[in-house]
Amino acid sequence: MLGTHTVSLMNLDAMAEGKSNSAVVEQLRLVNQSRQLILLRAVLDRAQQRAVTLTPLPTLDEAWTLLAEVEQSNKAAVDQVLAHPQNGLWAARVLRRLSHEPEVGDGPPLWFELGRLHLLATAAAIRARHDFRLRVPVWRGTLMVPTIGLADIRSRREWDFAQVHGERGSVLIRGTAGSVQVPENPAQDGDGWIALRTLRADGYELWLDDIDPYREFDGPVPPRRLLKREADLWADGFHATWRLLTTHHPSIADELATAMTSLVPHAMTERLEPFSASHHEVFGSAMLSRPTDPVTFAATLVHELQHSKFGVLLTLIDLLDPSADNDTARLYAPWRDDPRPPTAALHGVFSFLGVTAFYRQQHTVTTGRQARTAQFEYAYSREQTLRATDTLLVDAVLSALGRRFLTKARNRLQSWDSDPLPEDVRAAAHRANLDHHLTWRLRHLHPPREMVEDLATAWLRHRPNRFTNPPNPVLRPSTGSLTHARLALVRTWLTEPDRYDEYRAEPDLAITEINGMTAADLALIDNRTDEAAELYQQQILEAPDSPTAWAGLALSIENDLLLSQPELVLAVHREIRSLSGAVTNPVRLAQWLR
Amino acid sequence: MRHVRGEVTTDLADLTGLSLPELRSSDDPVLLRSLRLFAGRTECNRTGVLQNQAPDEP
Numbered sequence: 001m002l003g004t005h006t007v008s009l010m011n012l013d014a015m016a017e018g019k020s021n022s023a024v025v026e027q028l029r030l031v032n033q034s035r036q037l038i039l040l041r042a043v044l045d046r047a048q049q050r051a052v053t054l055t056p057l058p059t060l061d062e063a064w065t066l067l068a069e070v071e072q073s074n075k076a077a078v079d080q081v082l083a084h085p086q087n088g089l090w091a092a093r094v095l096r097r098l099s100h101e102p103e104v105g106d107g108p109p110l111w112f113e114l115g116r117l118h119l120l121a122t123a124a125a126i127r128a129r130h131d132f133r134l135r136v137p138v139w140r141g142t143l144m145v146p147t148i149g150l151a152d153i154r155s156r157r158e159w160d161f162a163q164v165h166g167e168r169g170s171v172l173i174r175g176t177a178g179s180v181q182v183p184e185n186p187a188q189d190g191d192g193w194i195a196l197r198t199l200r201a202d203g204y205e206l207w208l209d210d211i212d213p214y215r216e217f218d219g220p221v222p223p224r225r226l227l228k229r230e231a232d233l234w235a236d237g238f239h240a241t242w243r244l245l246t247t248h249h250p251s252i253a254d255e256l257a258t259a260m261t262s263l264v265p266h267a268m269t270e271r272l273e274p275f276s277a278s279h280h281e282v283f284g285s286a287m288l289s290r291p292t293d294p295v296t297f298a299a300t301l302v303h304e305l306q307h308s309k310f311g312v313l314l315t316l317i318d319l320l321d322p323s324a325d326n327d328t329a330r331l332y333a334p335w336r337d338d339p340r341p342p343t344a345a346l347h348g349v350f351s352f353l354g355v356t357a358f359y360r361q362q363h364t365v366t367t368g369r370q371a372r373t374a375q376f377e378y379a380y381s382r383e384q385t386l387r388a389t390d391t392l393l394v395d396a397v398l399s400a401l402g403r404r405f406l407t408k409a410r411n412r413l414q415s416w417d418s419d420p421l422p423e424d425v426r427a428a429a430h431r432a433n434l435d436h437h438l439t440w441r442l443r444h445l446h447p448p449r450e451m452v453e454d455l456a457t458a459w460l461r462h463r464p465n466r467f468t469n470p471p472n473p474v475l476r477p478s479t480g481s482l483t484h485a486r487l488a489l490v491r492t493w494l495t496e497p498d499r500y501d502e503y504r505a506e507p508d509l510a511i512t513e514i515n516g517m518t519a520a521d522l523a524l525i526d527n528r529t530d531e532a533a534e535l536y537q538q539q540i541l542e543a544p545d546s547p548t549a550w551a552g553l554a555l556s557i558e559n560d561l562l563l564s565q566p567e568l569v570l571a572v573h574r575e576i577r578s579l580s581g582a583v584t585n586p587v588r589l590a591q592w593l594r
Numbered sequence: 595m596r597h598v599r600g601e602v603t604t605d606l607a608d609l610t611g612l613s614l615p616e617l618r619s620s621d622d623p624v625l626l627r628s629l630r631l632f633a634g635r636t637e638c639n640r641t642g643v644l645q646n647q648a649p650d651e652p
Binding site for chain 1: 604612
């Protein structure tokens with residue numbers, strides 16, 4: 001009888017305390033391998049039960065037989081192909097289609113989706129130089145051989161097929177409207193052939209995947225080949241990042257080399273930080289915009305590595321009570337502007353725990369501005385992670401293991417509070433976190449309507465404030481995105497102090513260069529709080545619903561109520577405006593309400 | 595999910611030593627139980643993307 005995977009409590013505790021290592025990651029990799037194989041078997045069983053027709057492709061059994069033949073001669077080739085990070089997500093999506101969805105709609109036909117098995121068998125056969133013939137699916141004239149490259153064989157049809165013929169290492173792909181000879185070295189581009197790019201550094205290789213239709217999380221998507229110059233920037237950035245990791249964070253480097261096999265380039269967003277994303281069901285691949293420096297690149301890799309590890313861990317054990325509602329977006333997560341479900345917040349805690357541990361080490365191995373920047377990121381992410389951990393401990397329904405895990409994490413994060421850091425950096429990190437939390441409350445929380453009306457009426461009639469402890473505000477998620485100008489300015493203060501001095505001397509320059517920046521923000525970050533308070537009051541007169549202006553005002557005047565329940569002051573202010581048509585002085589109102 | 599001597603035992607079959615023909619044809623009870631549990635859970639769950647930024651509103 002087969003055995004089952006186990007989770008050592010010692011390893012679980014180590015993960016909770018940010019002390020994972022490559023042996024733990026190797027175990028998780030093997031767990032993922034088992035899970036992917038289980039899902040593969042399930043796909044084969046379900047397709048057989050449903051007697052799915054794959055026309056124009058041959059049966060799944062034919063593709064499976066080819067895979068099994070290759071396995072006999074070259075198991076490593078099969079293992080590498082079956083370990084492709086996106087296979088688990090593919091199998092999960094196909095299983096759902098086989099179980100639930102009627103075969104209608106504009107998405108890929110089922111035969112095309114199932115045909116990824118034929119493509120995997122083809123990839124294994126090419127890697128093993130195995131002789132074979134197999135018909136495979138084609139989308140918009142292109143055919144991706146997973147882990148190897150993309151053939152552009154042209155087709156007039158959206159969903160089509162091609163015949164692949166491999167003989168003594170020579171591979172010809174014949175489509176309905178064209179053919180491609182795969183280069184003898186398929187890692188190099190050729191006529192009609194686009195090779196999957198590889199990033200290399202000191203023996204570690206991972207794919208830079210800009211072509212696989214299933215490289216993102218909801219495929220298929222067309223190839224978006226990076227220009228050579230951009231690909232070179234990725235290669236250089238990765239090389240420098242790997243040097244940083246192997247020199248100063250060897251344990252993290254070992255973990256990455258064990259787990260991560262693919263990076264998927266994503267366009268830069270207009271936000272301050274690089275974009276990055278993972279998926280619950282994908283181990284070893286992440287989507288990200290190109291980070292501009294090795295430290296940010298390393299922190300991004302750590303962040304996504306943590307998601308990969310945690311996704312696998314959560315397939316084995318429940319840290320949240322599975323009978324509770326873990327999917328409704330209702331919690332504050334300090335790294336996101338929108339409310340998050342407990343499942344995602346828990347993932348975030350583990351991810352930012354890793355990032356915090358990274359910066360805890362990083363700030364000790366650099367000097368000058370880089371050290372101060374790393375100190376800020378350390379203090380900032382530590383406080384974020386601690387707050388989210390506390391939120392989950394109070395507001396999520398945890399399993400016994402979940403409570404143990406988060407308590408260990410909390411203790412660890414708290415113990416790091418005694419690490420010596422410059423007071424100005426620590427204070428800047430604390431203010432940035434408070435700023436985000438205030439803004440989040442102002443955007444998403446709403447006090448009880450009746451109480452707001454009573455308070456507004458009392459204010460207008462010059463009555464005393466009879467405000468007592470209000471019931472909890474109601475969450476009504478707001479839409480729209482924010483600019484985070486104050487955070488950008490803090491980071492400029494740390495990374496480019498000369499530039500920051502120019503901004504102080506010439507505020508219009510900052511306003512031009514930093515999206516959403518105001519003179520009030522500059523005054524606040526410069527600790528000219530009286531001036532900032534005046535300027536924020538003017539902003540509120542002009543734009544009375546601006547959450548960033550209210551948060552700025554709260555940080556400037558440090559009024560207790562504005563710092564603890566800013567949404568109440570805003571709601572009463574808004575109601576007074578609605579009843580009287582006048583914009584009340586926000587500071588006087590906050591003092592009256594306090 | 596059970597605790598035994600410092601370990602949590604799980605229901606996921608360890609398939610690391612299994613060949614593909616064995617995977618396809620095996621009626622090992624541990625594998626069949628894993629199949630029921632994990633395939634069933636996957637079919638019912640809608641999991642999602644974990645990204646570091648809130649998506650832009652349309």
